[in-house]
Amino acid sequence: MSKRKTPGLNTGAMSDISFLLLTFFLLTSSINTEQGIPRKLPPPKKEDAQDLKVDINKRNVLNVLVNFRDEISVNGDEIMITDLKARAKEFFANPSNDPSLPEKVSKPIDGIGDFQVSKGVVSLTNDQGTSYNMYVQVQNELQRAVNELRDETALLYFGKKFDGLDSAAQRAVSAAIPMSISEAPPIDYSNNGK
Amino acid sequence: MSRFRKEGKKETPELNMGSMSDIIFMFLFFFMVITTMREASLKVHFQPPQATEIQKLEKKSLVANIYIGAPIAKNENTLPPGEVSVQLNDQTIKAEDLKRDVRDFIGTEKESRDAQDRDRLTFSLKVDKDVQMRYVNTIKQELRANNALKINYAAGKKVEKN
Numbered sequence: 001m002s003k004r005k006t007p008g009l010n011t012g013a014m015s016d017i018s019f020l021l022l023t024f025f026l027l028t029s030s031i032n033t034e035q036g037i038p039r040k041l042p043p044p045k046k047e048d049a050q051d052l053k054v055d056i057n058k059r060n061v062l063n064v065l066v067n068f069r070d071e072i073s074v075n076g077d078e079i080m081i082t083d084l085k086a087r088a089k090e091f092f093a094n095p096s097n098d099p100s101l102p103e104k105v106s107k108p109i110d111g112i113g114d115f116q117v118s119k120g121v122v123s124l125t126n127d128q129g130t131s132y133n134m135y136v137q138v139q140n141e142l143q144r145a146v147n148e149l150r151d152e153t154a155l156l157y158f159g160k161k162f163d164g165l166d167s168a169a170q171r172a173v174s175a176a177i178p179m180s181i182s183e184a185p186p187i188d189y190s191n192n193g194k
Numbered sequence: 195m196s197r198f199r200k201e202g203k204k205e206t207p208e209l210n211m212g213s214m215s216d217i218i219f220m221f222l223f224f225f226m227v228i229t230t231m232r233e234a235s236l237k238v239h240f241q242p243p244q245a246t247e248i249q250k251l252e253k254k255s256l257v258a259n260i261y262i263g264a265p266i267a268k269n270e271n272t273l274p275p276g277e278v279s280v281q282l283n284d285q286t287i288k289a290e291d292l293k294r295d296v297r298d299f300i301g302t303e304k305e306s307r308d309a310q311d312r313d314r315l316t317f318s319l320k321v322d323k324d325v326q327m328r329y330v331n332t333i334k335q336e337l338r339a340n341n342a343l344k345i346n347y348a349a350g351k352k353v354e355k356n
Contacts, residue, residue, distance in 0.1 A: 011214075019218055034254055034257055034318065035249065035251065036245075036249070036348040036349045040343050043338075044339050128327055131324060132327060135327055136323070137243070139245075140246060140349070
């Protein structure tokens with residue numbers, strides 16, 4: 001019996017085809033872009049509920065206002081977007097217990113113990129003409145301030161950054177540094193700025 | 195040393211292409227797995243703003259998209275004064291039907307999920323970065339009125355230059 005030699009297959013064309021498929025999938029598909037800044041809206045107003053005037057001490061509120069020209073003011077001072085994070089961080093942390101910055105209440109938190117939780121609330125007001133880009137930048141800077149404080153707290157109590165903690169510890173740190181943004185109804189400059 | 199040199203022309207050996215197609219196939223499968231087809235064809239220009247503190251959404255099947263941006267085609271429905279369209283599913287919505295359409299959209303999106311997933315359903319606002327807040331506020335009001343409270347401002351990753 002003589003051994004038959006199998007002829008060598010020309011597989012060059014096959015790689016052409018797979019290249020074609022590859023470029024097709026590269027062009028038609030988009031890499032998972034489901035990312036962004038998650039937020040929760042307040043629950044809808046009940047119709048019979050009356051406007052409750054919650055008395056919040058003035059020192060506990062950081063008024064952030066963005067106008068239709070995308071300029072930012074914080075408690076009346078006009079600032080740049082790059083300074084917003086520092087302002088928000090100082091506001092939430094209040095390291096020197098400054099009487100003009102928010103008060104703190106001692107609260108027991110699982111895994112941390114008693115922690116001085118800030119009562120500060122950021123009140124964010126936008127103009128109807130504010131660009132969405134600016135709105136996201138402001139949200140981003142506020143989130144960044146909170147994230148940095150959470151990282152610092154996590155390092156102090158757990159020796160790790162916030163992302164490296166397990167979910168129970170993350171919940172504890174989140175409770176210690178709450179993210180409290182309240183959005184005021186937008187103002188409309190074009191309708192005589194009421 | 196010349197006695198070792200072969201006489202005649204050198205022949206180039208044939209290359210074996212088989213393994214190359216293996217590699218290409220591996221690439222192909224990689225891209226097929228990590229990418230997803232765009233579900234709806236976009237009717238509006240959408241360029242997300244850039245941010246640093248973004249988070250990945252937990253599950254893609256629990257996300258419903260709302261696109262807001264300038265219309266690509268001229269004859270799309272727009273919100274007054276006629277520069278911005280809102281796209282739900284596959285079509286842009288009319289200004290006078292906005293309330294009803296948004297309510298129906300939220301209703302169908304919630305119904306198509308299991309009961310235990312309904313509260314985890316996130317509405318991702320994919321808003322072009324040049325859009326004014328008035329349109330976003332309108333949509334947010336409608337979402338809030340219909341008890342769809344989990345939202346997400348879609349944003350791209352900003353590379354920090356430090």
